[in-house]
Amino acid sequence: MAEIFSRFTFPDYVYHGTVREYLNGYKDKLINKENLQHSFNKDFGTGLYTTIDFQQAADWARKLSNDLALSDNFFGDDTPLVIVIKVEPDNYDGVVDVMDFRGESSAWSNFILKHRFKSSLDFDPCGDIHPQVVSGSMADNDTGEVIKTFRTNGYRIDFVHDQLWFQNQIVYKQKHKRVLAGLELGDQIAFFDERLNDMLKLVGYCTGNDDNNTNNLEDTYWKGWMYHVYNGKSESVR
Numbered sequence: 001m002a003e004i005f006s007r008f009t010f011p012d013y014v015y016h017g018t019v020r021e022y023l024n025g026y027k028d029k030l031i032n033k034e035n036l037q038h039s040f041n042k043d044f045g046t047g048l049y050t051t052i053d054f055q056q057a058a059d060w061a062r063k064l065s066n067d068l069a070l071s072d073n074f075f076g077d078d079t080p081l082v083i084v085i086k087v088e089p090d091n092y093d094g095v096v097d098v099m100d101f102r103g104e105s106s107a108w109s110n111f112i113l114k115h116r117f118k119s120s121l122d123f124d125p126c127g128d129i130h131p132q133v134v135s136g137s138m139a140d141n142d143t144g145e146v147i148k149t150f151r152t153n154g155y156r157i158d159f160v161h162d163q164l165w166f167q168n169q170i171v172y173k174q175k176h177k178r179v180l181a182g183l184e185l186g187d188q189i190a191f192f193d194e195r196l197n198d199m200l201k202l203v204g205y206c207t208g209n210d211d212n213n214t215n216n217l218e219d220t221y222w223k224g225w226m227y228h229v230y231n232g233k234s235e236s237v238r
Contacts, residue, residue: 008098008135013203014050014189016083017060019068021076023205026083027230030200031191033121040120041147043112044134047192050085054206056186057082058225061208080208082225085200092199101136109167110157112139116147117157132193138186139170146170204229 018026025035031048040046051057061080068078089096101108114125116139124130140146146169155162191200206225 006100008100010087010089010199011052011189012087014052014085014087015054015057016048016050016085017057017062017064018081018083019061019065019077020079020081020207021068021074023081023083026202029194029197030083030085030202031194031197033194036121041116041144042119042190043115043139043143043188044136044190045115045119045124045126045130045192046121047134047190049188049190051186051188053187054082058206058208065208082206083202084204084206084227086203087199088201089199092196094195096133096196096199097131098133098135099131101134104137104167104171106163106167108136109139109170110163112143112170113150113157113163113166116143117150130192132196133189133191135189136187138188143170202230 016026022035025032036046036048042049049060051060058080061082065078065080068074068076099111101111111134117125119125146166149169150162150166155165157163204227206227208225
């Protein structure tokens, strides 16, 4: 069996999609268990999910905004918002336990299956040995429905045949035709240990704006989003 020794280098910046109502909570603390009370059955467990792709974070923000707009229990500001986070590992004094999934694999899909099947703030299938950071491809956006079918069919998370069925479902959109593979699935870096707040710094955020306001960023990559600088005390539009 191969022994693998690897080095993981964090990106300088990562992005997190949310809505304006939740912004103040992130200003206080980025990885905040209190803010994750209703976060469960995510790909890698209950934590702060980020990405190196701004557009992907923007999609997350828009999806959350649309979901909240349809909710009867949400009465806050559902304006899409992307948080810009600077990653500064030198500010953390200690070893960071990272699990990095590169591409599709049975280990990747089984990890997602276990956490999608049952995980919450109070329960994690990894027990006390969940990595502090998990990085890897996203599962297909319809994974919630896949899990429902998995349960309905009476499949088991510890049966190889059922595990393979799940893996195929989250990377195949059409029968016998692979249309989701590798980076097409999107990439994510999730943080789970509040101690890692020492290495994460909120430096700004972008608010969604579809009226082409002149203050919006002109770069095509950010088009339609207004960037606000945050230095911990005050904010300004850039």
